[in-house]
Amino acid sequence: MNNIDVNKLLNKFEPIEKEDFTEAMDISLVENYIDLAGKISRMHQKSNQTISYSLEQIIQSLKKNDTLIENLKEQKTELTRENEVLVRLFIDMADIIYNYCVAAQKAEDINLINSSLTLIKAFELNLEKIGLKKITGIGENPDSLYHYVIEEKLTEDKRQVGKILEIYNQGYTYNGKILKKAEVVIGK
Numbered sequence: 012m013n014n015i016d017v018n019k020l021l022n023k024f025e026p027i028e029k030e031d032f033t034e035a036m037d038i039s040l041v042e043n044y045i046d047l048a049g050k051i052s053r054m055h056q057k058s059n060q061t062i063s064y065s066l067e068q069i070i071q072s073l074k075k076n077d078t079l080i081e082n083l084k085e086q087k088t089e090l091t092r093e094n095e096v097l098v099r100l101f102i103d104m105a106d107i108i109y110n111y112c113v114a115a116q117k118a119e120d121i122n123l124i125n126s127s128l129t130l131i132k133a134f135e136l137n138l139e140k141i142g143l144k145k146i147t148g149i150g151e152n153p154d155s156l157y158h159y160v161i162e163e164k165l166t167e168d169k170r171q172v173g174k175i176l177e178i179y180n181q182g183y184t185y186n187g188k189i190l191k192k193a194e195v196v197i198g199k
Contacts, residue, residue, distance in 0.1 A: 098185050101143055108134050109181055138183075146182035146193040148175045157182060159192045166198035174198055 112131055115123035135145065146157045153160055153175055161179055166172060175195045182193030 095185075098141070098143060098190065101138060101141070102183055102191055105134060105138065105181060105183070142186050143190075144184050146184060146189075147178075148193065148195065149178065150174055153195055153197055157184075157189060157192060158195045160197050161194045162196045163199040164196055168198070171198035 108127070108130055112124075112127035115127040138144070148154070148158060150171075152173060158175065159182075164176055166176065174197060176198050177196045178193050179196055180194035182189070182191045184190060
């Protein structure tokens with residue numbers, strides 16, 4: 012065995028409160044304690060290295076996740092913009108279909124009227140599927156958030172004064188947001 016100054020090593024440690032402890036200890040026991048302390052120290056160091064490595068891996072993973080989250084937010088913003096463009100195209104198409112219906116009624120052609128009504132019903136079902144809703148209100152007081160009064164018409168029915176008589180141009184909401192106010196005619 013190595014020549015180890017046991018008394019020098021023991022002076023580095025806190026003595027246990029027992030008299031003549033150092034005299035009763037034999038040198039092999041002290042060497043075993045020192046060896047054990049070295050092993051514990053190496054294990055502690057290795058454990059710290061493993062923890063440091065794991066923490067670095069977690070930090071790197073979190074940074075990657077932050078980047079992914081930012082990319083997803085950007086994609087969501089872009090998809091939202093594209094969706095709004097498509098919804099506005101649907102509104103334009105709806106206006107064309109409603110104008111077709113008005114023209115069919117003015118022409119007093121029953122076949123055109125029936126086909127335009129069928130087209131409107133089918134189109135409105137599809138609008139509802141994508142979350143686009145018509146603004147209604149016939150017989151109600153106009154709401155400046157949803158309605159834009161474009162004309163007042165004389166009415167013989169006093170109950171219709173100030174009420175919406177007809178929707179001249181349809182308005183829409185999309186997911187609770189007003190995209191286009193309805194243009195309405197009210198009674199006076």
